[in-house]
Amino acid sequence: MSDSEALDAYSRTVTTVARALTPHVASVVPGRGSGSAVVFTDEGHLLTNAHVVGSTKRGTATFADGAESEFEVVGVDPLSDLAVVRVAANAPDPAVLGDADGLVVGQLVVAVGSPLGLSGSVTAGVVSGLGRSLPVRHGQAARVVEDVIQTDAALNPGNSGGALADSSARVVGINTAVAGYGLGLAIPINSTTMRIIDTLVVEGRVRRAYLGVVGVPAPLPDDVAERTGQRAGLRVLEVVTGGPAERAGLRRGDLVLTVDRDQVHDAQGIQRKLFAEVIGTNLAVTVLRNGAMVDVYATPTELTAG
Helix, strand or coil: CCHHHHHHHHHHHHHHHHHHHHEEEEEEECCCEEEEEEECCCEEEEEEHHHHCCCCCEEEECCCCCCCCEEHHHHHHHHCCCEEEEECCCCCCCCCCCCCHCCCCCCEEEECCCCCHHHHHHHHEEEEEEEEEEEEEECEEEEEEEEEEEEEECCCCCCCEEEEEEECCCCCEEEEEEHHHEEEEEEECCHHHHHHHHHHHCEEEEEEECCEEEEEEEEEHHHHHHCCCCEEEEEEEECCCCCHHHHCCCCCCCEEEEEECEEEEHHHHHHHEHHHCCCCCEEEEEECCCCCEEEEEEECCCCCCC
């Protein structure tokens, strides 16, 4: 294949994605500042970033065809940097959501948004990295957004809340941050974030459970790894005084193997378990302590922003 033919193939892919996706992406102005949002339901729900809407309740959305509509904020989750708004009218059909868990490094991605207020702007690049972590904070609550997508597709102020799509125009991420030096980050669309999004649509907020441990990934001893088939766990560095983990008897130095009988390899593995349904329940936690496996039962409380 000649260079010109390769370029044409690349161009065809990008233009096809841009043509398919641009009508579903709006420029949003929630009071001060601006950003982007992606239509994802037939009922006029748009997905954007929590930091785009901030504390505002209403704003204006402008679509690629020039149609405008007032929107109201349906739900905001600062600890995933996701928010859902709903327009009163003029919403186009929803975009097709994909699954970021199927992405590979080097894969073509296309970003559509409204950088600097320029609606319908398109940039393209590749997936530069996967499994990145994005620390976020809301009041006293801190969390790490897991499996963030890193891309070299150019992102600028106003791209936040816009779509990151694969070559089939499926939205696999919501652009959330410009890290500088050619690095862009996007919140992945996957089973974990879809759970958050669905909860925002129905309930307007996401309730999370709290254990009160801080840890880092650590390898398991060879004999334990052979016996369990698990290669790593979470080494507890800190147990918050008075928290559920301390009350359950977890200690600094414990190596967490499973939570709710599922293997844990890092902090994100615990976070996946800490949603509303485990608040107030007995959550089984297995740790390796002094060479022996110890089972404890922690009772998570609700995480608050205060």
